[in-house]
Amino acid sequence: MSDHEPSSSMRTPMGRVRHLGAAHAGTKHFWHQRLTSVALVPLTIGAVILVLSLMGRNHAAVVQILGSTAVAIGLLLFVLVSAYHMWLGMQVIIEDYVHDELPKIAMLMGNTFFSCAVALTAVFAILKLSFGL
Template sequence: MTMRSPLSRVRGLGSAHSGTEHFLTQRMTAIANVPLVLFFVYLLVTLAGRSHAAVSATLSNSTTAIFLLAAILSVVIHMRIGMQIIIEDYVHHDGLKMSLMMANTFFSIAIGLCAGFAILKLNFGL
């Protein structure tokens, strides 16, 4: 028999006080993604099917590279939170949920690093 009220027992087991930050970060990256993704769509339709020389020439432009790096950073943060919400909604087994959350973080970081590396390589030509 516990003397603690149900409210005090449930406190600290809930959101761990981090939910608001995720909510705000998701909105902030969403706003940043609007111009950045529009720029990416522009690159996609103008570069699809073009020769290697044409594509690498466009991607080695400093402005293009900085915009793409910004897009990758914002997209990777946004997609990690988005996938975390999907996992939380559908996966209820604790172990599997934690594994998928970890895989989600690893995947997002790997995508960010690989894309960033490729863009830097195109620009510095190492």
């Protein structure tokens, strides 16, 4: 229990014992969702046109274009910002629909694992295309 809790506090006795309150991070999730969404507008337009324009081309041409510096940097930005944005978004969906504690925590963990795996795999593939290892 906090020692600067006034005796006239509006907190319930159970609330005092649990000692949970505002996490002081209330707007961070909202703000990062907006921040990434603004960044994703030009990145998405570029990525969609790039990927579609490569459809039907042979492997050598695709590797050459994806591995070129400007395209690789743009694509890296797109996948990293996308992975963060979708991690934030899926977290909201899970919190809206999954109310039981254990499945909720399991799914939030799964969301983090999946989003990190997507980001890392895409980054690895793009770097491999660039450096030709």
